[in-house]
Every structure is written in C-alpha cells, then in structure tokens.
Amino acid sequence: GDSVTQMEGPVTLSEEAFLTINCTYTATGYPSLFWYVQYPGEGLQLLLKATKADDKGSNKGFEATYRKETTSFHLEKGSVQVSDSAVYFCALMGSGGSNYKLTFGKGTLLTVNP
Amino acid sequence: ETGVTQTPRHLVMGMTNKKSLKCEQHLGHNAMYWYKQSAKKPLELMFVYSLEERVENNSVPSRFSPECPNSSHLFLHLHTLQPEDSALYLCASSLTQGGGSYNEQFFGPGTRLTVL
Numbered sequence: 001g002d003s004v005t006q007m008e009g010p011v012t013l014s015e016e017a018f019l020t021i022n023c024t025y026t027a028t029g030y031p032s033l034f035w036y037v038q039y040p041g042e043g044l045q046l047l048l049k050a051t052k053a054d055d056k057g058s059n060k061g062f063e064a065t066y067r068k069e070t071t072s073f074h075l076e077k078g079s080v081q082v083s084d085s086a087v088y089f090c091a092l093m094g095s096g097g098s099n100y101k102l103t104f105g106k107g108t109l110l111t112v113n114p
Numbered sequence: 115e116t117g118v119t120q121t122p123r124h125l126v127m128g129m130t131n132k133k134s135l136k137c138e139q140h141l142g143h144n145a146m147y148w149y150k151q152s153a154k155k156p157l158e159l160m161f162v163y164s165l166e167e168r169v170e171n172n173s174v175p176s177r178f179s180p181e182c183p184n185s186s187h188l189f190l191h192l193h194t195l196q197p198e199d200s201a202l203y204l205c206a207s208s209l210t211q212g213g214g215s216y217n218e219q220f221f222g223p224g225t226r227l228t229v230l
Contacts, residue, residue, distance in 0.1 A: 034218060043118075043204050043221040089157075093216070100145060100164065100208065100216040104157045 002027040006090045006105035013080055013112050021075040021108050023064075023090035031092040033057075033066050033073040034102070038087045047075075047088070080112045116140055118222035120205050126228045127195065135190040135225045137205030145210045146188040147219060148180060151202040163188065164210055195229045202226050 006023040032051045036044040048057030053068035062077045090105040118139045127133050148160040162170035163182040179191040206219040
C-alpha cells in the first residue's frame with residue numbers, strides 16, 4: 001500500500017536558518033503530494049501541493065518539488081521565522097481506486113528560536 | 115463563517131455519556147471526512163462521506179457513529195467511549211468531480227476530546 005516517510009523530529013533552528021524536511025513516498029501510479037502544517041492548538045492547514053512529476057509547489061516562502069525519480073517531496077525554506085514553529089506533515093493522495101484517501105507521514109516538529 | 119468549522123473545540127465526557135461532535139463546511143464541497151489524531155500516531159482516517167453517502171468506514175468501533183445529513187454538515191455521535199478514545203478529532207472536506215476524482219482536503223480546527 002501507499003506510505004509516506006518523513007524525517008523524525010524534532011528540528012530546532014535559529015531564526016533565518018535554512019530549513020529542509022525530507023519526505024519520501026511509496027505509491028503506485030501518479031499520486032498527488034502535499035505538505036500540511038499544524039500550528040499549536042489548531043487543525044491542519046494545506047501549505048502547498050504538487051500533482052505531477054517535476055511540479056514545484058510553493059507558499060509563504062516554502063517550496064517542494066515532486067521528484068518521481070527519487071520518490072521524494074522535500075520541504076525547504078530559505079529563511080525560517082519564529083512564526084514557522086509548528087508540526088509539518090507530508091502526505092500523498094493516490095491516483096486510483098479510493099483516491100480520496102490521504103496517507104500522512106508521522107509529522108516533524110519544527111521549533112525556531114529567536 | 116469561512117472554511118471548515120467544528121464545535122465544540124473541547125469536550126470532556128465520562129465513559130457513560132452520549133455526546134456529538136459537529137462539523138460544518140462553507141466551501142461548497144461535497145465530500146467530508148472524520149480523522150482521529152492521537153499523540154505519537156499518524157492521523158487515522160475514520161469515515162468518509164462522498165455526495166452524502168458513506169464510502170469509507172475504516173474499522174472504527176461502533177461506539178463512534180457518523181451522520182451526514184447534507185453536504186455541508188457532518189456529525190460524529192459518541193457513546194460509551196473508553197479513555198483511549200481521548201484524542202483530537204479532525205473534520206475535513208474536499209470537492210469530488212465524480213468518477214472517483216477528489217481535490218485536496220481542507221481541515222477544521224478539531225475537537226479535543228477527553229474521556230474520563
């Protein structure tokens with residue numbers, strides 16, 4: 001079945017540091033890929049998405065590129081802020097059958113210190 | 115109201131109580147979902163309604179009973195819960211074009227449930 005593996009946290013950075021959170025996936029066909037963010041005490045917010053190979057999703061300074069050859073969708077940001085502190089989830093939605101089903105990684109807690 | 119709303123935001127209940135969680139989406143979507151988020155576990159999909167029909171029941175115990183009266187509202191009725199059911203319950207919605215094609219899901223803020 002489908003699966004998502006993302007780097008275990010927690011990740012602690014200083015403000016303005018470069019961020020990478022690795023995400024790799026296993027799926028048949030051509031899944032859509034997502035990053036969601038969960039701020040403390042809140043639900044999940046869609047951060048960015050990519051629906052086909054080589055697509056780059058971007059939002060709020062975050063970027064991720066759909067790499068089919070390496071089955072990866074790593075999240076990057078050039079300069080993090082304290083307000084980026086949250087849990088980040090990589091997820092995929094399959095392309096066949098029950099393709100409403102989101103498969104999530106376990107989440108990576110990011111803490112940014114001033 | 116915009117997006118996906120959930121009430122209540124916090125709920126404490128005893129094992130013999132009956133309560134209901136409510137979700138409402140204001141996005142014009144036609145598919146709705148219940149998820150359970152427990153500490154140190156991946157999100158678990160519980161139920162899916164598409165065009166007001168239940169299309170997924172992911173081996174959820176019968177003490178959880180969903181209801182989808184229309185495409186904008188989703189309920190989760192709770193009775194005789196166990197302490198291990200304490201978790202954050204998230205509702206989500208999305209748009210289906212029909213033919214098995216679904217767009218991305220948008221989540222509500224969740225209901226933090228504590229079962230004593």
